[in-house]
Amino acid sequence: MKLPLASLLIGALLGANAHAAGTQTGQTPAPSSSTCTGTYPSYFQDPAFTKTGMWDNQVIINQAYPGWKGPIFQLSDAYSAAKADQEMPWLKFNPFDKNLSEKDKNTQAWNYLWAVMQYIQAGNIDSGDVNTDWDLCNNKVRAWYHIPYQTYDPMSGREFIHGLTREAPVTMAVKDQGDIKTTMWAVGFYNPQAAGSLAKVWTGAAAPVMPQANFAFNEGSVIGKLLFTTATPNNYPFLENVPVWQANISSSDFCECKNADGSACSFQQETEQCPRSVADVYLLQFDIAVRDSRSPVGWAYGTFVADGQFKAKEKNPWNRISPLGLMWGNDSPPVNVGAAAFPQNPVSGLKDSAVFQEVVGRLNEKTNAGHLGCNGRLNGPADNALSSCLSCHQTASVPDSSNNTPAIMYQFASYQEPGSGQCMTTPSKLDLAIDQVYFKSFQCSESFNGPKNIVPLPQYAQGQTQWISTDFSLQLSISLTQWQEWQQDQENLKKNIKVRVFDGTLPSR
Numbered sequence: 001m002k003l004p005l006a007s008l009l010i011g012a013l014l015g016a017n018a019h020a021a022g023t024q025t026g027q028t029p030a031p032s033s034s035t036c037t038g039t040y041p042s043y044f045q046d047p048a049f050t051k052t053g054m055w056d057n058q059v060i061i062n063q064a065y066p067g068w069k070g071p072i073f074q075l076s077d078a079y080s081a082a083k084a085d086q087e088m089p090w091l092k093f094n095p096f097d098k099n100l101s102e103k104d105k106n107t108q109a110w111n112y113l114w115a116v117m118q119y120i121q122a123g124n125i126d127s128g129d130v131n132t133d134w135d136l137c138n139n140k141v142r143a144w145y146h147i148p149y150q151t152y153d154p155m156s157g158r159e160f161i162h163g164l165t166r167e168a169p170v171t172m173a174v175k176d177q178g179d180i181k182t183t184m185w186a187v188g189f190y191n192p193q194a195a196g197s198l199a200k201v202w203t204g205a206a207a208p209v210m211p212q213a214n215f216a217f218n219e220g221s222v223i224g225k226l227l228f229t230t231a232t233p234n235n236y237p238f239l240e241n242v243p244v245w246q247a248n249i250s251s252s253d254f255c256e257c258k259n260a261d262g263s264a265c266s267f268q269q270e271t272e273q274c275p276r277s278v279a280d281v282y283l284l285q286f287d288i289a290v291r292d293s294r295s296p297v298g299w300a301y302g303t304f305v306a307d308g309q310f311k312a313k314e315k316n317p318w319n320r321i322s323p324l325g326l327m328w329g330n331d332s333p334p335v336n337v338g339a340a341a342f343p344q345n346p347v348s349g350l351k352d353s354a355v356f357q358e359v360v361g362r363l364n365e366k367t368n369a370g371h372l373g374c375n376g377r378l379n380g381p382a383d384n385a386l387s388s389c390l391s392c393h394q395t396a397s398v399p400d401s402s403n404n405t406p407a408i409m410y411q412f413a414s415y416q417e418p419g420s421g422q423c424m425t426t427p428s429k430l431d432l433a434i435d436q437v438y439f440k441s442f443q444c445s446e447s448f449n450g451p452k453n454i455v456p457l458p459q460y461a462q463g464q465t466q467w468i469s470t471d472f473s474l475q476l477s478i479s480l481t482q483w484q485e486w487q488q489d490q491e492n493l494k495k496n497i498k499v500r501v502f503d504g505t506l507p508s509r
Contacts, residue, residue: 039148041149045060059275062160078145079195082199093108094112105354153506162187211470219293222289229382244280245281249278267500285304289393302378303325303378305363324372328390338423350376374391393473396507
């Protein structure tokens with residue numbers, strides 16, 4: 001999908017019109033001190049952007065219905081105004097020290113995780129009502145921000161109540177219930193250091209400045225992400241007592257649009273076949289990421305999980321979670337050993353992470369939610385058991401001119417060799433080579449690369465021969481992919497092509 005300069009200019013003009021349209025919706029404008037400016041759509045089918053034509057040729061399924069009295073999501077997007085925050089409480093702890101004993105490493109990691117969590121929560125969880133918490137527009141402690149343009153894809157675009165985007169389908173084994181099909185919905189937050197980095201791409205102009213070289217987040221950048229599930233405490237007992245949100249979502253079993261002839265669905269068909277309605281979702285997981293130069297890869301990734309029964313006495317529902325682990329590398333296997341067999345003892349042999357086995361045990365009492373990642377590497381119950389936090393995120397890249405990015409797992413690649421993949425228990429020669437790529441510990445802001453049959457080369461208009469890193473940020477990659485898709489549809493309209501089909505490839509599970 002080639003994107004000529006004309007399309008960028010069209011996007012800029014339409015975006016300017018959209019900003020003007022946003023003042024005509026009748027919604028109460030945000031205070032002048034707010035970080036929510038209305039520059040970009042807040043959610044899929046945001047009525048403030050109707051006049052741009054962004055929501056044409058589809059069924060309207062994601063706007064507040066008459067009489068709606070609940071929250072309506074606003075995007076916090078004043079990135080250029082972000083002022084670096086000097087408070088970094090996690091620096092008091094250093095789980096990356098190779099001289100620590102296993103016990104001390106785990107203690108340092110546990111304290112590091114809670115220091116980051118409390119930093120993220122400050123000013124975000126004290127409204128007195130879980131339904132109005134995490135309103136980033138006017139945090140009185142420090143500013144927090146969202147990623148724009150997770151709003152164009154009908155299947156995954158932000159819902160209007162809390163700004164959740166649809167993520168992965170998750171099938172879990174539940175004792176006495178069998179396999180349960182569920183869907184994850186999530187929303188992420190970026191601190192001022194991270195926002196200052198995003199401002200280089202999303203400047204406040206309608207069109208982003210597409211990175212032409214590897215993108216880098218500032219030191220001290222912190223990202224938090226709430227992940228909610230359509231499962232209930234009847235399925236997963238550990239969901240008792242955790243925060244519950246209403247969200248405008250498609251069916252809980254991960255609705256997929258299908259045409260009888262196998263052709264790709266149009267936006268019209270997707271919104272017809274996968275309508276949305278307001279339903280309850282339960283907090284399952286909370287992910288954190290910190291740009292920390294003490295980490296061997298420059299990032300530390302951590303996961304908290306719902307632990308509502310064990311933590312029932314916690315006063316604030318948002319603290320009825322427990323750390324699952326922290327990781328700062330992929331524990332890369334030797335060349336002739338598969339990731340599924342390395343290390344031999346994943347409980348004691350993982351050096352690049354700390355995983356809290358007592359929490360894993362509680363998750364696994366009645367479900368398989370404590371499955372972790374490949375051979376015990378860190379991954380949460382919302383994630384894939386054949387991967388790891390870092391394995392997925394290090395693939396994050398700027399989409400090329402065909403609007404493609406590397407597959408976050410080899411098994412998800414359109415070019416997958418049938419029967420091959422990462423983390424295979426009886427690996428072939430190709431499988432071993434795949435593990436050497438996907439479980440390599442890439443450095444922050446390093447291009448994701450490997451043999452061409454595992455990581456095909458990009459097709460950038462400027463001729464770059466390596467994938468341009470978005471510094472482990474899949475959300476930034478997704479936002480740029482959706483923005484490019486919107487630009488291409490504007491080009492198609494000039495050719496009188498009104499049917500919209502999402503041609504690009506979103507980094508997804």
